[in-house]
Amino acid sequence: MPINILMPALSPTMEKGNLARWLKKEGDKVKSGDVLAEIETDKATMEVEAIDEGVLAKIVVPDGTADVPVNALIGVIASEGEDVGAAAAGAGSSPAPAASAAPKPQEAPAAQAPSAAPAAAPAAAPAAASPGARLFASPLARRLAKDSRVDLARIKGSGPHGRIVERDVKAAIAGGGATAAAPTAAAAPAPAAASAPQGMSDATIRKFFEPGSFEEIPHDSMRKTIARRLVEAKQTIPHFYLTVDCELDALLSLREQINNAAPKDKDGKPAYKVSVNDFVIKALAMSLQRVPDANVTWTEGAMLKHKHSDVGVAVSIPGGLITPVIRKAETKGLSQISNEMKDYAARARARKLKPDEYQGGSSAVSNLGMFGIKNFQAVINPPHATILAVGAGEQRVIVRKGAPEVATVMSVTLSTDHRAVDGALGAELISAFKVLIENPMGMLV
């Protein structure tokens, strides 16, 4: 029996994803654990691993196909000893991926594609073979394509009955038109409209600007997701904002002590270097424990009251931002939080975070202090109930016991979902946070 490779659901809410590229070619041997393909989801690139052994008999959905519904047939593995050609041919007998998307729809309710999803995955290169159609190519063409990492599905065959022959592959190599690394996601129809507000049409907006006076950059899937989710947040979440100033001097000197005490390896590299932001994460996590009624998520049916403090941290990356979540942050030491954050940030920049690393959480931290921002209000990232916007720590003149004094002060603003957290409760949470920041030893015990 050939083994069908279906578009994986990388998270319970995932409906469709982009097939970024295949890492195996047709005819390649695969064993369990091998990375078969990369799937681009809302915010990350995910690897699809083989769970079976055999030969990748057929790539049904080619590189760079956007909006592939979850559970759509994307490829076929011929198991050990099985005829690769027959396995591939069997896969090809389904006319289009839409038909084979959910092989047993009644048994796989999660797989239903929303009605807004395109009926069939759009073919990146319209002239070339549509996904799911059997690919006819000469053995030599296949070999050349394989050796040059050219995607046959993007090549229009000029041989008998449209068969792809040597000259077609050579032309593609020469023209660079079909190399596997060039997905044309931009050509995919933009699905963003699904939940976007009825604003001005693109055409209307364009009319404000002289043609040629701007460059047009197609949205990638991260940009589309940010747009969709923040519009959704601002439209559905009644935000209100609470600002406090926190004195940082005690925290800064404790931070210095902690970092100075960090053990060093033989190259002199310290085991950790805790940042102010790590304290902020830890403080927020502890505050949520101290004010458990604020550690919640709003649903229409009920309030979800969380046991742990899963704190998202907004990380700016080229082309957008992503919010990896420090799980059970209240249980973690500062050095652990610090190291986790470094790992998250690095992998976020490489767009290598897994969905379970950036989804969920009950609150978040967004810090623009490093840019000298004094104070701002962040947009809540559902399903969170709050988000803490952190400004720069700076020396300010304060009044203490009736006299002016210089202190290092950081303003923070808590954005709050009024459906879940009322004003007083919000105030309680941010006060608890202020106490911890100003008395940081409390975070060490």
Added chain:
Amino acid sequence: MTTYDVLIIGSGPGGYVTAIRSAQLGLKTAIVEREHLGGICLNWGCIPTKALLRSAEIYHYAQHAQDYGLKIEGKVTFDPAAVVKRSRGVSQQLNGGVAFLLKKNKVDVIWGEATIDKPGQVTVKKPSKPAVQPQNPVPKGTLGEGVYEAKNIIIATGARPRVLPGIEPDGKLIWTYFEAMVPPQFPKSLIVMGSGAIGIEFASFYRTMGCEVTVVEVLPQVLPVEDAEIAALARKRFEKAGIKIMTSTKVVKVEKKADSVVCTLEDDKGAKSQLEADRLISAVGVVGNVENIGLEKLGVKMDRGCIVTDGVGKTNVPGVYAIGDVAGPPMLAHKAEHEGVICVEGIKGLHPHPMDKAMIPGCTYCHPQIASVGLTEAKAKEQGLAVKVGRFNFVGNGKAIALGEPDGMVKTIFDAKSGKLLGAHMVGAEVTELIQGYVVAMNLETTEEELIHAVFPHPTLSEMMHESVLDAYGRVIHS
């Protein structure tokens, strides 16, 4: 007056096949022929020579009957007139077959010599030269002299023997293939000038029929277009059969005596020698029939005696096409046919692919036979390709041994990088019937993998085709 969609000048394999394909495509078609339906191929080329060679082959086996445990009481002899008569009979039968096929496909046959007046118009007159004899009767129901109109004119006038100055064939002592094919009796001794396919086939035929044969070739290799290794093997066999071969040597002068010729030969170092023989066959190639068809007036572009065409038969003059020998090498019947089909499909608007001349096989039907397709090893290396070469000798093949044909070789050349089959070259029994396997493989763009994967029937000579591929990849079994 009817205007034809397609009018073809010349009814050789190029012309008549094109006419039939044209008719199949629903085009109103006419073909003009001045001499012999079926052209050189059926009447003076491929077919009658193969008939002669068959007589020689059977004679050869009869002489070696005892090798197979057979006994022929008395001496096996031959009757030259009967051998020639059989050959003519074969040609006549096929010539009639062409007439039938043209009629069946409702192609108008116009008898006479055609000249193109201008694109779209052809005048047919009485032939300016007498027909080569014997000539079959003019088929019934043909149209005659006159002016004909056609939207598309395809020139398929073929080729004729090349003549070297000072060694002009006279039809008596100095022969071309025309005379060599219908000798009144077989000469006792013969010099063949040129060792291409035509020369070698005649050399092989006459040698088998007991004639003293010397082949004189100006190039250092017999069968100059073939792979050097194969040609060297063939040469050994020719010499073993008693053919004298002088390479890097040219005939510089021919002195005619009453019933013999004395040739002055000169080798590449300038050393001269003399050689006398009953007859000399001039087989130094063919030249296109480009004269007296109005090409100069039309301004049709030519190169080295042939009409210049693009890959689908178009000349530089709109509405005028050329195919077959007259359109340049390789001058082979199957090339002519295929070129014609592509041309008329292009006229019909079917967008055929231009012919890939790299995949045209070539066969020589001497003993032993030679067959090849694609690049020779030298040519492949010249192109800077890294190659994998496979060889398999007939002696390792069961069927070859059973046939009593243990001499020969199948050689395959692959592109080391991609596994593309670049060339295949064979010498030995029946290889002309085997080469098509590699031709199909090449056209399907198989790599070594598919050839290795294919199952070849046992016991056949074709197993050597498999083994040769295996050898190229270090997996040969029977050697």
